[in-house]
Each structure stands twice: as C-alpha cells, then as structure tokens.
Amino acid sequence: MLFSCLPMQRADMGRAFEIERACFAEPWSRAMFEGEFLHEYSRALLLRMEGGSQTEIIGYLFFHLVADEMHVLKITVSPEHRRCGGAGQLMKAGMSAAVKQGAAMAFLEVRRSNAAAFLFYESLGFERVGIRPAYYKNPGTEDAIIMRKTLQGGNHGFTDWD
Numbered sequence: 636m637l638f639s640c641l642p643m644q645r646a647d648m649g650r651a652f653e654i655e656r657a658c659f660a661e662p663w664s665r666a667m668f669e670g671e672f673l674h675e676y677s678r679a680l681l682l683r684m685e686g687g688s689q690t691e692i693i694g695y696l697f698f699h700l701v702a703d704e705m706h707v708l709k710i711t712v713s714p715e716h717r718r719c720g721g722a723g724q725l726m727k728a729g730m731s732a733a734v735k736q737g738a739a740m741a742f743l744e745v746r747r748s749n750a751a752a753f754l755f756y757e758s759l760g761f762e763r764v765g766i767r768p769a770y771y772k773n774p775g776t777e778d779a780i781i782m783r784k785t786l787q788g789g790n791h792g793f794t795d796w797d
C-alpha cells in the first residue's frame with residue numbers, strides 16, 4: 636500500500652475528526668482539534684492512502700515540540716486500514732520532522748490496557764520508562780505507561796536518574 640504523510644490542513648480536519656469519533660470511546664472534541672492549530676509548538680500530520688488519481692485520508696498524528704522533546708499526543712488509523720504499515724510510516728515521518736526541528740527524545744503515554752498501541756510503539760523502538768498511576772479517568776480509572784525513544788545523539792536536555 637502506498638501512503639503519504641503531510642501536514643494536516645484545516646480543510647482536512649473534518650475527515651480526521653470522523654475517524655476520531657469512530658475510534659475512541661472518549662474522542663477529542665472539535666474544539667480540541669482546532670486548538671492544535673493555534674499553538675506554535677503543535678504539529679499535526681495526516682496519513683493518506685494513495686491510489687492512482689484517488690487519495691483517502693485514513694489517519695493522523697498529533698504531537699508537540701517542547702525544548703528538545705517530541706511529545707506524542709495521539710496517533711490513529713481508521714480500523715479498516717490497520718496492520719498495513721500506515722501508522723508506522725506516519726510515526727517515522729513525525730519523528731523525522733521532530734528531529735529536523737531539534738528534538739532529541741520522544742515521549743508518550745499509553746493506556747495500560749491498549750496492547751495494540753503498546754506493541755506498536757515498541758515496534759518503533761519506544762521503551763517503557765514509567766507509570767502514571769490512575770492517569771486516565773474516562774472510561775474508568777487506568778494507569779498510563781510512559782514510553783520513551785532516543786531520536787538522535789542521546790544529547791537530551793536532562794540527566795538520567797541512574
């Protein structure tokens with residue numbers, strides 16, 4: 636399958652928002668989507684499936700760039716297009732853009748019960764580095780697993796605990 640990963644434009648937000656509502660029990664609101672276009676540190680990439688003259692929006696990635704860190708907020712692929720490598724390409728495009736803008740480390744949180752997402756992040760080299768107890772409140776209280784990946788150099792702006 637052929638994919639493209641490009642910055643999300645406001646005009647694309649409607650389809651991305653439909654995917655959001657189809658994929659999450661507690662989807663982001665439209666205002667939260669729109670809010671991501673307002674911050675200088677916020678980035679949104681869109682995943683398209685390319686098919687000759689036709690293209691279809693099938694996923695998206697939101698992340699923030701803070702100091703030399705990439706903070707992954709959300710990555711989603713529509714259910715019928717999963718396990719085709721799309722999210723992998725999208726994350727790699729996001730990490731590559733983050734590195735070009737100076738990011739040395741990437742961080743994210745994932746629900747303890749979200750095995751698919753955990754394995755997906757692990758497949759990209761993210762490692763479990765901690766737990767935020769009872770981080771998620773809806774639906775039900777659930778821990779977040781914190782994951783981290785070195786993007787370049789290991790020259791990040793803090794000292795490891797050990």
Ligand SMILES: CC(C)(COP(=O)(O)OP(=O)(O)OC[C@H]1O[C@@H](n2cnc3c(N)ncnc32)[C@H](O)[C@@H]1OP(=O)(O)O)[C@@H](O)C(=O)NCCC(=O)NCCS
Pocket residue numbers: 658708709710711712713716717718719720721722723724745749750751752754755756758
């Ligand atoms: C997590 C998610 C983005 C993965 O998207 P995807 O397009 O299916 O991922 P890829 O096809 O690029 O998968 C790459 C690798 O990740 C791992 N992986 C992905 N989904 C997996 C699953 N359901 N079970 C086990 N491993 C999985 C595999 O190693 C896979 O490689 P393989 O297919 O060759 O075995 C997708 O399942 C999704 O949108 N889930 C709902 C939203 C979500 O939970 N997002 C993350 C938290 S915000």
